[in-house]
Each structure stands twice: as structure tokens, then as C-alpha cells.
Amino acid sequence: MEDLLHIGGRSIKSRLLIGTGKFSSYPLMRKALEAAQSDIVTVALRRVDAGAKTDNILEYIPKSCILMANTSGARNADEAVRIARLAKASGAGNWIKIEVVQDNKYLLPDNLETLKAVEILAQEGFIVLPYMSPDLSMAKRMADAGAAAVMPLGSPIGSNRGMKTRELVEILVREIKVPVIVDAGLGSPSDACECMEMGCAAVLVNTAIAIVRDPVAMARAFREAVSAGRTAYLAGLASSGSEASASSPLTGFLRNETR
């Protein structure tokens, strides 16, 4: 049976979600998206600069992808709701990543305002994926309010520091009924693999692909790492112990048994 991610009424093949920020050009971004084979791609909404001639980013995102606009720039629930409605009116569909941040140093999410936005937007029929700090009771409340998934951070956005929140995210994986997608801070394919081995449903990666020397190759590396981690999780990881456990038989060779 095919291993699919069920989310927002859709069955999705790829467990690697990609963000489109920070790529040096849209054509390069398109090549990376193709190499990642992602099904869900995030975009942001910004005020237009009347003077600047810029391409339409949507023309560089494969048509088969689900577009998920984020609410970055929102400092409270009302602004997130306003941005979500604008994104929907822009023709991005109804998938929305809620991102409410007041702290410009660490870009850590405001879980309370995020929850309020989840409540409103889920009621309005959006497929809502909140970016959040990995807090069990908040994740439960967001799921109860209609979040299609919860997206805890691994470490601060763009920091590339990996799974600093591992133990808290593990609790979410065990206790939360909706998919747990690690969003933010994953710096290397091994970080993504670690999340998948832990049983996370998917990961969202942007900076660690967009800013490297060869984003296309890195996108492929992340795809392979996510796939490897998922396969390992499904296979059931071996338990760890503090003492050795011989892989080869220790008896019946050269020496007489003494015991």
C-alpha cells in the first residue's frame, strides 16, 4: 500500500514541503522545486512595489503543487486572518500557513494569537496549518479548533540549527491526532531525516535549500533524506542500549568454551 500523507482532505505523496523564499532567482527555485518533488509549496504575500518590474512567482511553481500562502508579517490574529483572506482572493486556494510573530530577534511564534487565527480561519473553510512553538496543550487546542496539521519549529527560522526542540516535538508526535510537520530551523538533510525517524508526518524546509551553493542538488538530498527517514520509521527503529550487543555469534570459534 502506498504511504500517503492525508491532510486537508488530500492524499499527498511527498513529505517534504518547500518554502520559496531566499532563492537567488525564480528559475533556480523552479529547478529546486522539481528536484524536491514536493507537493506543497509555500509563498508569502507582500505589498507591491509599483516601480519594480518583477516576475510572477506563481509562474515558476509547478501547476501540480498545492500552494500554501503564509501569513508572515502578521503580528496578531486579526492581521493573520486579513492576510489569509487576501491570499485566497489572490487565487492561492484555501491552504494557509498561519504564522504570527511579534519577536523580530528569534521569530518565535505567538501561540495564543495563532490559536485565535486557527479558530477563525478553520470556521471559514481554510485548510489551516499553524506554525507554532511545540507546546502540547496549545497543539491540542489548535487541532480541536480545526487545524489540519500542527507545525512546530525545530529551531528558530533560518537558523539551520536542527532539532533543538526534539523532546517536545516527540510528545506532539505521540499525543496529537493531526499530522505533525516540523517547520523551521532544519539545516541539513540529516535534520530532516531525524524528524522523519521520530515519526513526524512531514517537514517544511526553505533556507537550508535556498541559500546553498547548489540548491537543486540540496533539494534532491532533502528529498532522499525525508524518504529514508520515513522508511526507517515505518520499519521500526531498533532500540538502543548502554552496553554492547554482539552482531556476530561469540561462541563456537577457535577457543574452547570456558563457561
Next chain:
Amino acid sequence: MILTLNGKQESIDKPLSLDALVAAKGLCPDKIVVEHNFSIISKEDWHKITLKDQDMIEIVSFVGGG
């Protein structure tokens, strides 16, 4: 009269419809969404809105983001 367009004040000397404003700014209608006094206005309705003094206009489009 004075408008606030994307957070910046602009003065215009004669009455202007929303679609004329978009055209005057050289924006491609297919790429943008327009909010007039906190209400989203669909493209088909731009010509029906005549801008008034102190109106707030937001014009947004998609960019890269994570």
C-alpha cells in the same frame, strides 16, 4: 485629495476609479489583490469604486516565502 496606498500617503488631483489607479501604477491586474478600506475588491468591481479623500488602499502580490 489624499489616499493612503500601501502605507504611504499620495495626493491625487482628480477623482479616480480603482482600475484607473491600478493602470496608473503600471500594475498587472492578474498578479495583484486590492483591498479598499479593509474590504477585498474583486477585479471585476474595480471600476465601480471611485476613490475618496482618506481612502486606504492595499495592493499585494505573492513573493517567495517559507
